[in-house]
Amino acid sequence: MKTRRNTIQRRVLLEEIRKSRRHLTAAELYETVRDRLPRISLGTVYRNLEILTESGEVSRLGVAGHETRFDGVTERHPHYRCRVCGRIDDAEGTFSVQIEADIAAASGWELGAPSVEFEGVCPACRASTGARPEGTRPPGDTVH
Amino acid sequence: MKTRRNTIQRRVLLEEIRKSRRHLTAAELYETVRDRLPRISLGTVYRNLEILTESGEVSRLGVAGHETRFDGVTERHPHYRCRVCGRIDDAEGTFSVQIEADIAAASGWELGAPSVEFEGVCPACRASTGARPEGTRPPGDTVH
DNA sequence: GTACATGCAAAATTTTTGCATGGGG
């Protein structure tokens, strides 16, 4: 792993991400940290978000840097998404999501169907990079 | 529902989305349909993708127009995402994803943890728009 | 004929990058 300097910017960014109970965007985070670091730049925010994601200290929700893709099959089904090239495949095999009865009731949200997406590395990228992603888990696992 | 004209552009776009087994991006789709409609514009592609998504004829994978959000809690947990304002909340309550043993084996993908995201409308947007999303399902449901 | 849709181009949004300088180890 690459050696990283322990900069104030990165420290403050991580602190603010953890402090906030919201899930902030890069722009929101930029505005937030500007109270403490008035000279920080948006570029630094993005660079550190990348670094922190890489190191596993924060996780990104959604698919940054990748274009939206469209599916002609409307019925919900799980997908694989390649974290390297952005490619999406249908996931074959079976899976199921059991939504407990209390999940929607308490939240105040009007909920639609769940999306399930497995982040991973596609065969092509796996061949060219040889990288084995951290967080890989054996099949048959259950997540709560 | 708004009346929509049955234009060639929309017809061809839908056809190509369905014909492709890949999950195309707007740009890829643009290039594809240009063989048949050389004068089509990217704007038209985006506008129709929006319309087709709205009408439920295609589904969008990923979140257009919304910035990526970051989470200080690294451990995977399910989220709600508001389709109106892009807000993301942690999903409370319990749920589980049972991944069948054969899902990874056959695919050639190196898989990480699954993400589960419930698309819906947050309390604030529900109050202001009053819109009840189609596809709403009762809690306790199981999806395959 | 009317109103929605299109093509085109400009703009808006979100993210990345080049470069000179700064500062952590």
Add this chain to the structure above:
DNA sequence: CCCCATGCAAAAATTTTGCATGTAC
């Protein structure tokens, strides 16, 4: 001191929009 990280600005990438014209109904 070295070299990774920063600030700043420019650019890239993706998506949206204004406007005049076209066309489905």
